[in-house]
Amino acid sequence: MKLTLYLRNLIVVYFAATHAKNGGTVHFQHFKSMPHTFVIFDNHPSTETCYQSLATFANAAVRGDKLETKMEKVDGKGVVSGPLDPKDFPDYSKSEVCLPIHNLLVGLTKFES
Numbered sequence: 001m002k003l004t005l006y007l008r009n010l011i012v013v014y015f016a017a018t019h020a021k022n023g024g025t026v027h028f029q030h031f032k033s034m035p036h037t038f039v040i041f042d043n044h045p046s047t048e049t050c051y052q053s054l055a056t057f058a059n060a061a062v063r064g065d066k067l068e069t070k071m072e073k074v075d076g077k078g079v080v081s082g083p084l085d086p087k088d089f090p091d092y093s094k095s096e097v098c099l100p101i102h103n104l105l106v107g108l109t110k111f112e113s
Helices: 002-021 045-063 094-112
Strands: 027-031 070-074 080-083
Touching: 002 027, 002 070, 002 094, 027 045
Parallel strands: 027 070
Antiparallel strands: 070 080
16 A cells, blocks of 8 residues: 555656646645545644645636746645655656556456456
8 A cells, every 4th residue: 555655656756846847837735634525624734734725726727827936845734834846756767757647547458348
């Protein structure tokens, strides 16, 4: 389970960082402690931070504000603890990051047969 979550995080961080490096705008928050079903935990601090960030982003986008790339770490109490540095994650190549996705899709296809 821990490996699966790590791979999922690695894949998301990889694509977000790559998109930002290529000039794309990215708003990304990596939550250290986000319950899997956070949406039903109204009073969890990470839930409140997530919804507040989404609302702030949506309002800025609707108003036509210039959006800058922002990648942040959010601690277990829902507090933004600083910028997320993609260098905190191993530097894998595109093929190394895409391999787990491929294997997952192949595995799902085998189970459907």
